Amino acid sequence: MHKDLYPVKPEIAKNAWIDESKYKEMYEQSIKNPEEFWAKQAERLEWYSKWNKVKETQFTKPVSIKWYLGGKLNVSYNCIDRHLKERGDKVAFIWEPDNPEAAVRKITYKELHKEVCKLANILKDMGVKKGDFVTIYMPMIPEATFAMLACARIGAVHSVIFGGFAPDSIADRIADCESKFVITADAGYRGSKVIQLKENIDKAIVKSDNVKKVLVVKYANTKVEMKAGRDLWYHEEVQKVSDQCEPEKMDAEDPLFILYTSGSTGKPKGVMHTTGGYLVFVSMTHQYVFDYHDNDIYWCTADVGWVTGHSYIVYGPLANGATSLIFEGVPTYPTPSRFWEVIDKHQVSIFYSSPTALRSLMREGDQFVKNTSRKSLRVLGSVGEPINPEAWAWYHDVVGDGRCPIVDTWWQTETGGILISPLPGAIGQKPGSATKPFFGVQPKLLTLEGKEVQGAGDGVLVLADSWPGQMRTVYRNHSRFEDTYFSNYPGYYFTGDGCRRDEDGYYWITGRVDDVINVSGHRIGTAEIESALVANHKVAEAAVVGYPHDIKGQGIYAFVTLKAGELPSDEVRKELVQTVRKEIGPIATPDLIQWAPRLPKTRSGKIMRRILRKIAENQPDQLGDTTTLSEPGVVQELVDNRMNK
Ligand code: 6R9
Secondary structure, eight states, rough: OOOOOBOOHHHHHHHOOHHHHHHHHHHHHHHHHHHHHHHHHTTSSSSOOOOSEEEEOSSSOOOEEEEEEEEEEEEIIIIIHHHHHHHHSEEEEEEEEETTTSEEEEEEEHHHHHHHHHHHHHHHHHHTTTTOEEEOOOSHHHHHHHHHHHHHHHHEEEEETTOOHHHHHHHHHHHHHHHHEEEEEEEEEETTTEHHHHHHHHHHHOOTOOOOOEEEEEEOOOOOOOTTTTTTEEEGGGGGGGGGGOOEETTTTTTEEEEEEOOOOSSSSEEESHHHHHHHHHHHHHHHHHOOOOOOOOOSSSSSTTTHIIIIIIIIHHTTTTEHHHHHHHHTTTTTTTTHHHHHHHHEEEEOOHHEEEEEEEEOHHHHHTTTTOTTTOOOEEEESSHHHHHHHHIIIIIIIITSSSEBBBBBGGGSOOOOOOOOOOBBTTTTOOSSSSTTTOOOOOOOOOEEEOEEEEEEEEEESTTTTTOETTTOHHHHHHHHHHHHSSTEEEEEEEEOOOTTEEEEEEEESEEEEEETTTTHHHHHHHHHHHTTTTTTEEEEEEEEEEEEEEEEEEEEEEOOOOOHHHHHHHHHHHHHHHHHHHGGSSSEEEESOOOBBTTTSSSSHHHHHHTTHHHHOOOOOOTTTTTTTHHHHHHHHOOOO
């Protein structure tokens, strides 16, 4: 049995920014007097001119979220220039390449300043102006972060696309924000595999003709086609520009970036984050949640293509003048000791990773951990999905040798930063619980009918008031923003997650309550996978649900009806897998495909996913009410042939 509660370790509390009584005091202030609380927190940044109002937010239609109104600042200035006087020679980024034999790169704040200024000047020469959108599709190399910061420096809005997305997904994301500029590399590596990034961009651009310029970093030395007049080599352009570039004075509410994320319906939404509130929030959460101190070496294993990479590899750590490690590789290459070897090699003290990575390593056996020292570690973090108590205990006992608190951080692309998490010196941990709300965060549990659950109980998780890092809108679709997050439970932000609160007021996230599945910590809308499947001419209809998966958390289970005349076979199954990989990317690869001559539908023709979910979860005795089905026999057929027995 696992211990219930892992109390705060006194040796951690002693040196922590926040201890138990400080947490209580600050939390209370943050709720009672948010304006004063957040005004004080904003002073962690340097502003060209102060805001004239801290907060103007409304969760009922018309929904409007604004923080630090009228304030002026620049994110790149705050992440770089501000540190030059005292920390110019401090390392901002350590880059650990995929191949452990290849050379490490260390980039000081002074060097980062030059690199970002040069890239900002290249962007200007390419014609990028304040407010323009720039698509970034890069391997995990330092240039990816230079690109983000260079955009921020000149007031361009970046849209980073994860390297695992296929040309069609890239094309959709380029078209949605009509981005005219792309920054990419010839290719990248992941666990010795080569990913042809430039080739994917070329294919994507054919489908969306708005792209005018593509800047290409020569990295893997693969052969790529360069289109004259459109494509530019970074190493050539960088020779032509100055290493000084004045940062643009941005309004607190000017957009900083958009990031596409899957929803339960339709195409991915462009989640928009702005400048002032976002930076205050990621800087503050990075400091307090990880109990970050000046001499820490901090490593977040996420990819910059996801929000975790944005907030906790780049913006939060740099705003705090930290040394942030960028890792190009994968946890198991060349061996399952890689993470722990990198920790020893660079003396990492704060390590932030995901349950799926931990589970895949746990399975390999403790010897791969125990043959490393890990003495430098002080705080461990987890994000992306609920962490099962077994993986938690392994992380704590084996990886952390029982010394390090674990911060299980719950948040979302939409929230910009961490909202529910232990603070190492203040909140005791329970394995599997994200524990307590961060400052200013007011979680509530509601019944499906919208009634508030008091005390211990289960419900959907909503938030009662805004925090500075909250998304501001779905780009170009404010009504989708309002409908998705503010219409089911008026007056609240709806998270899409289910949650339990225990007797101690601890929060336990139970998973999505919408048609979004969380595969290895990546959110994928079932609707997207379904439309990828029906893009294959052999498919008449498809329904996709999640099912429990040992390593990935959730796996993708597809029920597929073929068109009349098409015969099911393993070949067709393989072909459908390829279709999905081509339409969306490898992250959406179905794990199981079951042939479904017919799908269970209501009399009005709606697919009954609730029933399919139970079949996929191998709980055929819990199908619930099937009386509204138009053809009740369909279900037994599917149960008998399920793939997951
Ligand atoms: C940061 C990030 C958000 C969804 C979220 C929830 C799940 C994330 C979690 C967690 C339980 C945690 N999630 N962290 N569930 N415990 N510590 O992952 O953003 O990709 O937008 O996913 O991930 O379901 O709603 P994003």
